[in-house]
Amino acid sequence: MDGQNGIPRALVIGAGIAGMQAALDIANAGFEVVLVERQPSIGGHMLQLSETFPTLDCAQCILTPRTVEVGQHPRIRLYTYAEVDRVEGKAGRFRVRIRRLPAYVNWDLCTGCGLCQEKCPAKTSSEFEGGVGLRKAIYTLSPQAVPKKPVIDPASCIYFLRGKCRACEKLCPTKAIDFEQRETFVEEEVGAIVVATGFDLYPSAELGEYGAGKIPDVLTGLQFERLLSASGPTAGQILRPSDGRIPKEVVFIQCVRSRDPERGVPYCSRICCMYTAKHATLYKHRVPDGQAYIFYIDIRSAGKNYEEFIRRAMEEDGVLYIRGKVSRVFAQDGKVVVWGADTLSGRPVEIAADLVVLATALVPDPDAHRLAEVLGLELDADGFFREQEANLRPMETDRPGIFLAGAAQSPKDIPDAVAQAGGAAAKVLTLFRKWGGGGPSGR
Amino acid sequence: MVVPYFPGCTLSTKAQGMDRSARASLRALGLELQELPEWNCCGAAFPLTTDDLRLAGAVRNLVQTAALGQDRLLVLCSTCYNVTKRANRVMGEDGARRERINFFIEADYDGRVEVVHLLDFLRDEIGFEMLREKVVRPLEGLRLAAYYGCYLLRPAEEIALDDPENPHLFEDFLSALGVEPVEYPHRGECCGSYLALGAPEVALESSYRILSTARASGAEAIVTSCPLCHYNLDRPQQEMAVRYGGFHPLPVFYITQILGVALGLDTGDFGFEKHYVDPRPLLERIPVAAAIY
Numbered sequence: 001m002d003g004q005n006g007i008p009r010a011l012v013i014g015a016g017i018a019g020m021q022a023a024l025d026i027a028n029a030g031f032e033v034v035l036v037e038r039q040p041s042i043g044g045h046m047l048q049l050s051e052t053f054p055t056l057d058c059a060q061c062i063l064t065p066r067t068v069e070v071g072q073h074p075r076i077r078l079y080t081y082a083e084v085d086r087v088e089g090k091a092g093r094f095r096v097r098i099r100r101l102p103a104y105v106n107w108d109l110c111t112g113c114g115l116c117q118e119k120c121p122a123k124t125s126s127e128f129e130g131g132v133g134l135r136k137a138i139y140t141l142s143p144q145a146v147p148k149k150p151v152i153d154p155a156s157c158i159y160f161l162r163g164k165c166r167a168c169e170k171l172c173p174t175k176a177i178d179f180e181q182r183e184t185f186v187e188e189e190v191g192a193i194v195v196a197t198g199f200d201l202y203p204s205a206e207l208g209e210y211g212a213g214k215i216p217d218v219l220t221g222l223q224f225e226r227l228l229s230a231s232g233p234t235a236g237q238i239l240r241p242s243d244g245r246i247p248k249e250v251v252f253i254q255c256v257r258s259r260d261p262e263r264g265v266p267y268c269s270r271i272c273c274m275y276t277a278k279h280a281t282l283y284k285h286r287v288p289d290g291q292a293y294i295f296y297i298d299i300r301s302a303g304k305n306y307e308e309f310i311r312r313a314m315e316e317d318g319v320l321y322i323r324g325k326v327s328r329v330f331a332q333d334g335k336v337v338v339w340g341a342d343t344l345s346g347r348p349v350e351i352a353a354d355l356v357v358l359a360t361a362l363v364p365d366p367d368a369h370r371l372a373e374v375l376g377l378e379l380d381a382d383g384f385f386r387e388q389e390a391n392l393r394p395m396e397t398d399r400p401g402i403f404l405a406g407a408a409q410s411p412k413d414i415p416d417a418v419a420q421a422g423g424a425a426a427k428v429l430t431l432f433r434k435w436g437g438g439g440p441s442g443r
Numbered sequence: 444m445v446v447p448y449f450p451g452c453t454l455s456t457k458a459q460g461m462d463r464s465a466r467a468s469l470r471a472l473g474l475e476l477q478e479l480p481e482w483n484c485c486g487a488a489f490p491l492t493t494d495d496l497r498l499a500g501a502v503r504n505l506v507q508t509a510a511l512g513q514d515r516l517l518v519l520c521s522t523c524y525n526v527t528k529r530a531n532r533v534m535g536e537d538g539a540r541r542e543r544i545n546f547f548i549e550a551d552y553d554g555r556v557e558v559v560h561l562l563d564f565l566r567d568e569i570g571f572e573m574l575r576e577k578v579v580r581p582l583e584g585l586r587l588a589a590y591y592g593c594y595l596l597r598p599a600e601e602i603a604l605d606d607p608e609n610p611h612l613f614e615d616f617l618s619a620l621g622v623e624p625v626e627y628p629h630r631g632e633c634c635g636s637y638l639a640l641g642a643p644e645v646a647l648e649s650s651y652r653i654l655s656t657a658r659a660s661g662a663e664a665i666v667t668s669c670p671l672c673h674y675n676l677d678r679p680q681q682e683m684a685v686r687y688g689g690f691h692p693l694p695v696f697y698i699t700q701i702l703g704v705a706l707g708l709d710t711g712d713f714g715f716e717k718h719y720v721d722p723r724p725l726l727e728r729i730p731v732a733a734a735i736y
Contacts, residue, residue, distance in 0.1 A: 208608020330628030332656065337628075 006092025006191035006435040016044020018406025018421040019196030025425035027075040041145035050228035053278045054309035071146035091401025102181040104152035109176035112148035116168035124156035130223040133233030192428045199407040202361040216242040247354030258361040270411040272359035277313040284317040362411040448476040451523040458670040460714020465699040489526040501530035521669035525594035528558040571619040579707035581621030588625040588662035589613035620705035627660035634675040668698040694722035
């Protein structure tokens with residue numbers, strides 16, 4: 001692009017921690033950013049977490065200043081509940097079409113008072129709570145949502161299902177409800193793109209031997225995270241979904257479909273060793289007379305203060321680490337029985353637990369295939385976005401002007417996702433500097 | 444319709460009740476089982492195979508099937524089914540081994556015969572809905588536990604009969620007979636298999652778990668299609684009654700016996716008298732069919 005002019009304006013796809021970091025870095029350098037998020041509000045998976053490792057910071061407390069900054073930034077144009085539909089052109093001038101999903105709420109009129117959510121009579125399982133909590137048919141992801149504007153889910157809305165109700169419409173003080181809303185498209189022009197679409201979790205329905213989805217007291221790590229969260233469905237109390245009792249024996253299983261080329265994914269999901277240690281630690285802090293067991297293949301704690309964090313779980317919180325895999329989990333007499341192997345002693349292990357938590361593999365976002373096609377990018381064998389070169393060009397793609405950030409490229413924890421996002425932003429700014437000559441101050 | 448059928452050694456000796464109930468039941472469904480001419484032992488121990496010689500027996504049976512001009516072989520015994528299906532897969536997919544085995548048994552076989560079990564055969568050939576209509580003695584109120592064991596499910600990619608972690612084919616079959624299938628955790632766990640010979644303690648423990656959890660889940664009997672599982676689950680109940688306090692015996696049916704009962708057949712030669720835990724008192728609860736074939 002040397003010697004050519006490009007539009008010093010960036011598109012960031014995905015507003016999780018990586019996308020927000022990239023957007024803020026570019027915007028704070030003085031350039032405009034178009035930030036597109038599929039969910040109704042920004043923050044991504046991090047907003048679902050209770051605490052973060054290795055510091056045990058409250059995730060929402062450190063994240064909400066960021067979401068607010070993104071939401072109010074004069075140089076960030078935010079499209080939530082939207083997806084990138086078409087991209088044409090090349091580095092310097094991409095023409096981007098964005099599909100805005102119908103929220104059935106006129107966000108220009110909505111003040112975010114929350115009355116509609118309070119009065120909506122339809123309840124359904126909440127995706128944000130990982131299925132362990134409920135939401136209304138008109139909802140925001142969380143009380144701290146940015147933007148604090150609700151959407152109506154036609155799959156659970158009584159009006160959409162049965163043609164009657166419209167309670168929200170009657171109650172809305174600003175007449176913002178609009179059942180006639182349709183999807184709309186907007187066009188934007190940008191010079192560079194950052195892909196930060198993050199990850200998903202391996203589907204629970206395919207974890208038969210662990211009883212996931214069948215036994216109520218078998219949870220995924222993300223569901224357990226919601227139980228730990230002060231803003232979660234139990235207000236931070238650890239209670240068994242089946243009977244609401246405090247579990248006294250909890251078994252955590254690592255590498256559920258990670259490092260399992262036959263049945264799951266071949267790669268290490270990288271965050272499970274750490275968050276499982278965090279889960280066990282937080283469990284012990286809340287239930288001091290309880291016992292936590294962790295089944296592991298080996299412990300991967302390569303990160304600043306990570307190994308110390310694991311040691312603290314073992315030594316100070318008495319978490320029992322068992323090296324081996326679990327072959328079967330089943331319900332029996334009100335317990336969740338775990339069969340596994342202790343491969344250090346070479347003996348089978350059976351634990352009658354109250355609760356089982358599965359550290360399921362991180363997998364690429366299910367929309368990655370479509371988006372890769374839209375962007376003309378390649379995915380790697382595992383379905384993550386392929387970087388141009390693994391060692392020296394981890395943020396670049398094969399298409400000039402399109403960069404990668406966070407777990408869209410490979411599984412990452414928060415510090416690594418943030419670091420790569422900052423790097424991707426720097427790559428974008430390098431291009432802008434080239435195109436603009438003197439940069440924003442000189443224009 | 445004539446269906447080529449491989450009984451195998453056990454169904455011709457210790458598990459004759461399974462063989463007889465199979466022939467009678469399928470006849471009642473309008474299907475004639477044609478015993479494979481000059482069949483031989485399937486080899487029985489595919490998992491222990493270290494050279495291709497062990498596969499030769501199963502392949503020879505498949506060659507016999509193909510020689511009849513048939514493209515399908517019904518195998519009822521779980522072990523024979525597992526071994527024959529896996530040997531067939533080798534012949535279909537592994538060129539080098541196919542060539543060696545063909546050379547050894549002087550054949551030219553390419554895996555073209557489909558190896559089917561009673562469960563998928565009934566599902567695909569007759570359909571469980573149609574089967575339900577043919578039932579003249581619905582086993583209503585009978586709570587039975589389907590026991591898959593290992594051989595019907597694993598290795599998943601080679602057998603591919605059902606999801607090994609969450610199977611439902613066996614339960615679907617039982618439902619068609621009017622049974623209320625019982626959900627219990629160990630329907631796909633190993634019964635102990637040949638450990639019954641080398642380490643009977645381990646086999647006993649394994650079988651006890653299966654029986655006790657099935658019973659705790661409300662089962663009144665177990666149903667299996669494996670003579671080896673039957674051996675491990677039925678006979679040692681004598682020993683279990685001594686060893687485990689509060690143990691209650693649980694009859695173990697062959698899948699074909701329970702099919703025959705539901706079809707209202709005369710069960711006189713089904714071999715119930717050879718079971719250690721007599722299943723007949725349980726069957727007395729089921730009203731006898733209004734019409735008998």
